Every structure is written in C-alpha cells, then in structure tokens.
Amino acid sequence: MLDLATVRVDTPGVQHVIHFNNAGASLMPQSVIDAMTNHIALEAQIGGYEAAAQQKDAIQAFYSATASLLNTTADNIAATANATDAYARALSAIPFQQGDVILTTTNDYVSNQIAFLSLQKRFGVEVVRAADEASGGVSVSDMADKIKSLRPRLVAVTHVPTNSGLVQPVEAVGQLCREHDVLYLVDACQSVGQLPVDVRQIHCDFLTATCRKFLRGPRGMGFLYVSDNVLSANMAPLFVDLHGASWASADTFELEPTAKRFEDWEFPYALVLGAAEAHRYALAVGVAAIAERNLQLCKTLRTQLALVPGVRLLDEGDQLSSIIILYSERKSAEEIKAALSAEHINVSISPHGAAILDFDRKGMLTAAIRISPHYFNTDEEITTLVTTLKRILA
Amino acid sequence: MLDLATVRVDTPGVQHVIHFNNAGASLMPQSVIDAMTNHIALEAQIGGYEAAAQQKDAIQAFYSATASLLNTTADNIAATANATDAYARALSAIPFQQGDVILTTTNDYVSNQIAFLSLQKRFGVEVVRAADEASGGVSVSDMADKIKSLRPRLVAVTHVPTNSGLVQPVEAVGQLCREHDVLYLVDACQSVGQLPVDVRQIHCDFLTATCRKFLRGPRGMGFLYVSDNVLSANMAPLFVDLHGASWASADTFELEPTAKRFEDWEFPYALVLGAAEAHRYALAVGVAAIAERNLQLCKTLRTQLALVPGVRLLDEGDQLSSIIILYSERKSAEEIKAALSAEHINVSISPHGAAILDFDRKGMLTAAIRISPHYFNTDEEITTLVTTLKRILA
Incomplete structure (x- = not known):
C-alpha cells in the first residue's frame, strides 16, 4: 500500500x-532532480572527469538498482542513451544473414518496425508478424506455429505497446523461445516502472527500456538487459568501443566480460545519477x-x-x-x-x-x-x- | 583578442x-550550467514533453550554433549521445562488403580502431593504415598512393589524436578523397572548440565531435555532420527510428531529408540546451x-x-x-x-x-x-x- x-x-x-x-x-521526484543538479554543480566546480571519479560508487548504484528492478545482476545491465539506442545495440549484436526471419507482432513499437525494415533492406532479412487474438494481443499459438515452421533468428515483442492499453504475453512467448532455443528481444519501454518486469520469468536474451516514462527518471537515459547466454556466446554490438573492449594488438580486440560491452565509454553522469535515484525511488515505493x-x-x-x-x-x-x-x-x-x-x-x-x-x-x-x-x-x-x-x- | x-x-x-x-x-561556463538546470526545473514543473515543446526554438538553436561552428547549415547536423555514438552512426550508413578497404592512420582514436576491427570480423573489411611521416603525422603522399592503389570504401582520419599533440592534415587528405570520389570520415572530437574546423575546407562526408571537451559543454552530448552528398545519396544509419524515418506501410519506410535521419527520437533536452549555449559561447569568444x-x-x-x-x-x-x-x-x-x-x-x-x-x-x-x-x-x-x-x- x-x-x-x-x-x-x-x-x-x-x-x-x-x-x-x-x-x-x-x-x-525532487530527489531525482537534486541528484542531477548536484552533479552538474560538482562538474562545474571540479571538472567533469574529476566529478565522475568522486561519484564512482553512486554511479555504480545505477546498475544495482536497475538490476533489482529486473531481478538480475548489475553485470547484466548496460546504460544507454535511450530505449531505441538500447534496442539498436541489441539488434546490432546479431549477425543477420540473407533469409533470416525476425518474428514479431503487429503491435511492436514503430521504431523497432523501422529498424527491422532497415535490416530487411540491408541484409535481406524477412520480417514476419504473428497473428493477433480476436480479443487483442498476439496469439501465442500462432507464435508457436511460426517459431516451429520458420525457425526465426530472432523473436521480438514489445511488452506494452505505446499506442494501446495492451499488455502482451511476454512470459508465454519467452517459454516458447526457450524451448526452441531462439533469441528473444523484449521492448519493455512502457512496462518497466508500471508493472513488475522479471527477466527470469520472461526468459529473454535482451530487454530494453527507458528511464523517463513510468520509472520517473530523466530524459535521455535508457538501459539494456543482456542475458548470461548472450554474454557467454561472445555476442557483442557491431560498434564496440574502448569501454566495451580493449585494443589488444594492431588487429585484435578483447571484449569486456559483462554487459558493459554494449555501452559507450562516455556518459551523461548527471543523468545516470538521476536515473539511479529514480530506480531506487521506484523500488522504495x-x-x-x-x-x-x-x-x-x-x-x-x-x-x-x-x-x-x-x-x-x-x-x-x-x-x-x-x-x-x-x-x-x-x-x-x-x-x-x-x-x-x-x-x-x-x-x-x-x-x-x-x-x-x-x-x-x-x-x-x-x-x-x-x-x-x-x-x-x-x-x-x-x-x-x-x-x-x-x-x-x- | x-x-x-x-x-x-x-x-x-x-x-x-x-x-x-x-x-x-x-x-x-555558468551560462551552460544555467541552461541545463533551468530546463531540468521546467521539466520537473510541467513535464518532460511539455518542457521540450515550450523550448522548441531554443532547442533548434543547438543545430544553428553547431552549424556556424563548422561552416555548414543546421540541416547537416545531427545531435548524438557522444562522439563515438556519432561515429558508429556514420559507419553504420556504409553497407560494407567483404574485401572493402578502410584506409586510416596509426593515430586514429582507439574506439574507431576497435570499430574498424569489429567490421573486419563481421563483414571481412580490410583495415589499412597509411604510413607516418618521420616528423610525425600521416604521410599525405602515402595516403594518395594507397587511395589510388586500394580504392578504399572509406578514408577515416582523426583530426587531433587523443594521445599526442599532433594535428593531422585533414584538409590535404580531404582534397585527395574529393579527387578520387572516396567517402571521408573525420573524427574532430579533440579539435572542435580549440581550432577552426571548417567542413567546406576539409571536404569531408562525415565529421564527428563531442561537446564536453574544448567546446566546454555538458558530458553525454555529441554531434555528427553529414554532407549533402551523403544525404542526397539516400545513405542512412542501419538503425533508423521513427524520428529519422516515417513508417509508410507495413513493409516500407521513408527517410527524413536532413541529417535528422541520423538521430534518435529521444534526447536529453537539458543537455541539448547546455550544448547549444556552450557552442554559442565558443562563437562569442x-x-x-x-x-x-x-x-x-x-x-x-x-x-x-x-x-x-x-x-x-x-x-x-x-x-x-x-x-x-x-x-x-x-x-x-x-x-x-x-x-x-x-x-x-x-x-x-x-x-x-x-x-x-x-x-x-x-x-x-x-x-x-x-x-x-x-x-x-x-x-x-x-x-x-x-x-x-x-x-x-x-
């Protein structure tokens, strides 16, 4: 209560x-505003890198608070600029080939749909949308049929569409993906913060979200959950940087073991701290x-x-x-x-x-x-x- | 003076x-800090979308101020989360094929080098580094020889390396790229704000930079210059979203005509306004x-x-x-x-x-x-x- x-x-x-x-x-909440403005003031006073070094532990709390929200660990969380950015980083880790199928729904977020169509154009990926139930929402049985017949490279479902009051059955679809060993990407942009979102229940490989919506955090911050399966399979975003990998020799690089490999080196730390506070606040409520x-x-x-x-x-x-x-x-x-x-x-x-x-x-x-x-x-x-x-x- | x-x-x-x-x-500068904290206060008071709508003209000034710095127009500027993000978006617009050559230097930024190696791993791109002059800096004549003999898909040069006092001859390399009709990507992360950077003099197709360094703006903001040639050739980032394109039908999308197609829909507007003020400040000084x-x-x-x-x-x-x-x-x-x-x-x-x-x-x-x-x-x-x-x- x-x-x-x-x-x-x-x-x-x-x-x-x-x-x-x-x-x-x-x-x-006021505490989110304070977290941001205090950090901006500190940056102005002692310098941006120096402020980040001083607030290292508070910054790390972003990862632990986000992990608590999703029932996972801090090592499975990457901070991103927004949910679409998180989504693109996840998609970029999949080496799509001509004829690969992306199985999605009619209600998946418009930016995801455009990203799929861009992959179609670039790599010849096929985009297939599962049928809906008459009562609304994706048909789990049609998903099951299509997963069996099409063997998709990726199943992608938006948990709560931005354009309707629908809640999609992401756990039931996740069960199917697990049974058939298919990569599963969930867009939880509109669900995290208003509904319990548990990546262990959903059994997803990737989950993306934003901080500004029901989590009540700052604009311009999002995050990506990456499963241990993805990490241990050495999947990485197409554009990994010096934060996600180390330059080992002229022609080789070595990936970070954690979800950090999906991040850029640079962050708006004021916003990271604001988001950390927003996530802590949601957990406290x-x-x-x-x-x-x-x-x-x-x-x-x-x-x-x-x-x-x-x-x-x-x-x-x-x-x-x-x-x-x-x-x-x-x-x-x-x-x-x-x-x-x-x-x-x-x-x-x-x-x-x-x-x-x-x-x-x-x-x-x-x-x-x-x-x-x-x-x-x-x-x-x-x-x-x-x-x-x-x-x-x- | x-x-x-x-x-x-x-x-x-x-x-x-x-x-x-x-x-x-x-x-x-204090005015940059004020631009950010004032906007955060406004967001807290009336809502994040509502604050952005109210500050629409001030947000647009980010593009005009950045364009003035680079001697280009606002339509050629995309706001990004950081310079590496801008760089990845530019690279993602090039449909690399097996055997394509990326011609770069020994002093290009480490994150760029890792991105090239990731493209090598994924698509079989070849990474070639032009020789340096004995006095330091890339040899323009070796660049010329390699452009002629290798016909690279892309030439990439970091204007001012992060790890040395060097200034690379980006104008001379740009002249070569123009003569041989080769795509040219310049990383100006460490040069914009400390040196005049003129995209018309450099003749580049893409130029990336950050706001936090010599431009004295906020952390977590960068930008991308995109040439008219790139835009008119309908090149677009691999992961375009509903801001960069419109969903025209179930299986088609239409690109924005401007550099906006390289942006995400979501922005940290407090930082955009802070960066706009930083760029105005640099122009005023x-x-x-x-x-x-x-x-x-x-x-x-x-x-x-x-x-x-x-x-x-x-x-x-x-x-x-x-x-x-x-x-x-x-x-x-x-x-x-x-x-x-x-x-x-x-x-x-x-x-x-x-x-x-x-x-x-x-x-x-x-x-x-x-x-x-x-x-x-x-x-x-x-x-x-x-x-x-x-x-x-x-």
Whole structure:
C-alpha cells in the first residue's frame, strides 16, 4: 500500500499540472532532480572527469538498482542513451544473414518496425508478424506455429505497446523461445516502472527500456538487459568501443566480460545519477504497490471515460496497462490536447503513423489521444480530467 | 583578442581547480550550467514533453550554433549521445562488403580502431593504415598512393589524436578523397572548440565531435555532420527510428531529408540546451581568438616543461595541438596525476592501451600524463603546474 500524500510531496510537478502523460515522460521526484543538479554543480566546480571519479560508487548504484528492478545482476545491465539506442545495440549484436526471419507482432513499437525494415533492406532479412487474438494481443499459438515452421533468428515483442492499453504475453512467448532455443528481444519501454518486469520469468536474451516514462527518471537515459547466454556466446554490438573492449594488438580486440560491452565509454553522469535515484525511488515505493494502484486508477478512469458522450476507447486485450487510447469524432486529437493543456492537464497524442497496423485494424485513420495515469495521480485529478473532457466534447 | 578576465568570471570552476584536463572534459561556463538546470526545473514543473515543446526554438538553436561552428547549415547536423555514438552512426550508413578497404592512420582514436576491427570480423573489411611521416603525422603522399592503389570504401582520419599533440592534415587528405570520389570520415572530437574546423575546407562526408571537451559543454552530448552528398545519396544509419524515418506501410519506410535521419527520437533536452549555449559561447569568444591563445599557452607550457628534469615530451608533428603528452621515468603517470590532484591541479592519463601503435613506436610501454590547457587558463596556472611538477619529480 503506497503512501499517496508522501509521493505527492516528493513530486513538485503536481503543484503545477495534472499529469496524465506518464507514458511520455513522467514527473520526476525532487530527489531525482537534486541528484542531477548536484552533479552538474560538482562538474562545474571540479571538472567533469574529476566529478565522475568522486561519484564512482553512486554511479555504480545505477546498475544495482536497475538490476533489482529486473531481478538480475548489475553485470547484466548496460546504460544507454535511450530505449531505441538500447534496442539498436541489441539488434546490432546479431549477425543477420540473407533469409533470416525476425518474428514479431503487429503491435511492436514503430521504431523497432523501422529498424527491422532497415535490416530487411540491408541484409535481406524477412520480417514476419504473428497473428493477433480476436480479443487483442498476439496469439501465442500462432507464435508457436511460426517459431516451429520458420525457425526465426530472432523473436521480438514489445511488452506494452505505446499506442494501446495492451499488455502482451511476454512470459508465454519467452517459454516458447526457450524451448526452441531462439533469441528473444523484449521492448519493455512502457512496462518497466508500471508493472513488475522479471527477466527470469520472461526468459529473454535482451530487454530494453527507458528511464523517463513510468520509472520517473530523466530524459535521455535508457538501459539494456543482456542475458548470461548472450554474454557467454561472445555476442557483442557491431560498434564496440574502448569501454566495451580493449585494443589488444594492431588487429585484435578483447571484449569486456559483462554487459558493459554494449555501452559507450562516455556518459551523461548527471543523468545516470538521476536515473539511479529514480530506480531506487521506484523500488522504495514498491513496484507491486505501484502496479496495484495503477490498475485501480485505470479501472476508474476507463469506466468514467466510457460514459463520456462522443468518446471511443481503443484498448483491447485480456490485461490492460496504464495507457488509455481515446478517440472522438467531435474534435481532433490536436484540439483535445490543446484544450486540456489550457487547463494544465497533460496528455499526449498517438499519431496514426506510429501504429499503422493497429490503428488500421481498428479503423482509426487519424491520431488519437493517449492518457497515461501513474500512481501519484489522484481520484480528484481523474474527475477533473473527465469533467474537462466532457466540456470540451460537448 | 579574448578578454581573459571575463571568461574567468564566467567560469566558476577556476575558483576551485587549476584545470589542465580540457581534452577530457573542460570547465563549463555558468551560462551552460544555467541552461541545463533551468530546463531540468521546467521539466520537473510541467513535464518532460511539455518542457521540450515550450523550448522548441531554443532547442533548434543547438543545430544553428553547431552549424556556424563548422561552416555548414543546421540541416547537416545531427545531435548524438557522444562522439563515438556519432561515429558508429556514420559507419553504420556504409553497407560494407567483404574485401572493402578502410584506409586510416596509426593515430586514429582507439574506439574507431576497435570499430574498424569489429567490421573486419563481421563483414571481412580490410583495415589499412597509411604510413607516418618521420616528423610525425600521416604521410599525405602515402595516403594518395594507397587511395589510388586500394580504392578504399572509406578514408577515416582523426583530426587531433587523443594521445599526442599532433594535428593531422585533414584538409590535404580531404582534397585527395574529393579527387578520387572516396567517402571521408573525420573524427574532430579533440579539435572542435580549440581550432577552426571548417567542413567546406576539409571536404569531408562525415565529421564527428563531442561537446564536453574544448567546446566546454555538458558530458553525454555529441554531434555528427553529414554532407549533402551523403544525404542526397539516400545513405542512412542501419538503425533508423521513427524520428529519422516515417513508417509508410507495413513493409516500407521513408527517410527524413536532413541529417535528422541520423538521430534518435529521444534526447536529453537539458543537455541539448547546455550544448547549444556552450557552442554559442565558443562563437562569442571566437574560435580564431581561442586557437591563437591556445597556441601561445601551449608554446609557453611546452618550453617550460622541456626544462623540468626527468620530463620527456612525446608530441610530434609540424603543427601541435592543445594536448601535451608527458612521460617521466621518475614516477608513474598515476602517481603524478594523484600528486597534482592533491594540489587541485587536474590532468589526465593516456593509457598505453589507448594508443598502442603510437606509444609503441615512441618506445612508451606504459601510461603517460596528458596536459590539455584551454584559453581560460592563465600564465600563473602554468607556472604553478610546472613548479609543482618539478617538486613531484625532484
């Protein structure tokens, strides 16, 4: 059971805005802000390298806190510039050949889809998307059939799509990948911080995420989980640098044994320290408590939104996330967002181009509104949002 | 002629340390610090996406200021997480085939060398290093011979190596690449901010740099220049995302026309704004004035250091940079650095592994001390450094 009053006191932004854009970037706790600004001040005072050396242990805590969140060890975590960067580094470790199959879903993140298509163009990889269940979400049995018949080089699933309230069955797919010894990459960008994400349960080889969304950390920070299997198979990103490997002789290099081989040497240490604090904060509040509260908030919000005249909710699936996609024929998504913003209510827009397969299937040819609550939101804020929306759409 | 008193007032760090680690990370001006902390405060107050939207024009100024520094246009600039990241994105745009030659130098940055060797391992690329002049620096005539005989897929030169005072003849090599229509990639990580760097004079296709070194910006920010030739040839990074391309249909994507196609969607906007201010600051001080003052400071420092008993200076070449590499048999580099640090004097260490070809040729089997002055350093600070070194090595 989380203490709502305390988490709101910790969050200066709640004094200024009603923030339902946590799937974009959440509001940072004061301790995250302090971690960043204190380090910037230290860098300015004694120098950037010198500040990093002084804060070595605090920087290392980024890896241990992130590992705790995912139920793994610090050696399996690489810090990256963002989730897409983490995803590219993971993909780059796979020496794709002509005819290799990437098996994915219709709901995988748009940037991942574009990366697959770029691999198709460069190396002749084939991109195959498993069928969806009628109720929404990828069909595990179709995944199983395709894994057996196509023997994919990689299975890639986005845990919580950015454009729908869906939660994909990543554990069931992971079980299949393990049985058939297929590489498995999970995009957990929208799930870490709002739901328990356990890499041992998911059985993935790679998992990517960002810090700014439901983890409430800084913009411009992400991370990559790399399994022991990947590390012991000597897989490495295509562009490894002097941090991930050592230059052994004119024509040879030696890889770092840990997930460090997926990192660059240079880091924005202020952000690393902010992210470390954000992850510690999430652990202190408790991911299970966060997930429980989010479930409750979203249930309330979905129920109330469904009653607003002119509103259509687009979320599907047996399990729903803290992402609510709303469409109205009465106003464009841009108009709704602007009208809410004028009342200091933050939501975001899911453009059609970010989800062409999902939106087309749902008959959505335009952008939709994305509402993403998080545990520090209140019932009063939900009421204000719903009342304001009613007024805007009246 | 720059105003030393003013630039020192603008630089809070000079009150605390004598900073000769500008080739590591320089001391940030107060305006850079303010740009970052103000944006973090805004993000905390109104939300990360909302703050970026509000600061859209200020963010765009990153591109125009960076373009002004390099004598190009904003559309040719991509913001990246660091210089190595920029370098990897550039390399990833070249569809290397078995037998392709990468022609480089013995002094190219270690991370670039490891990236070339990784490409060698993955795609069967051949890495060839042009011979050096006896006086130091790559031989332009050997470059010319090798470009003619090997027809390289790529020529890659590091403008100012991290491990020596050398300045490589990047304009002369660029002239060759242009004549023979060969792709040309310049690593300007250690030159931008201390020397004039003009992409029109260099005739490069790609140029990479970082913001934290001689540009005095934040850690964890870099940039990539991409030529119009590269853009019009539809070259794109291997891992392009929804910011660099749009998802046109299930199996196609369309590239952004500008260098934006080399960027990720997500950015640490606080750092982007800090970097924008750092680049504006460098332009305001004047790169020509900075280069002139650095030349003078380094001449003074090299002359004085050469007289210190037990010191050997390792820099070679006709033109020297603001990087001074010093070795002493009397103390290890680690001991010297620690002893200077105890007196609040910052220098850094060039490990042997970062420069195996250069250091081996110079008979250096161990680490060396790197001293990198910048225009805000004073003659008094130089005297203090030299006096302290004398005492340490006595």
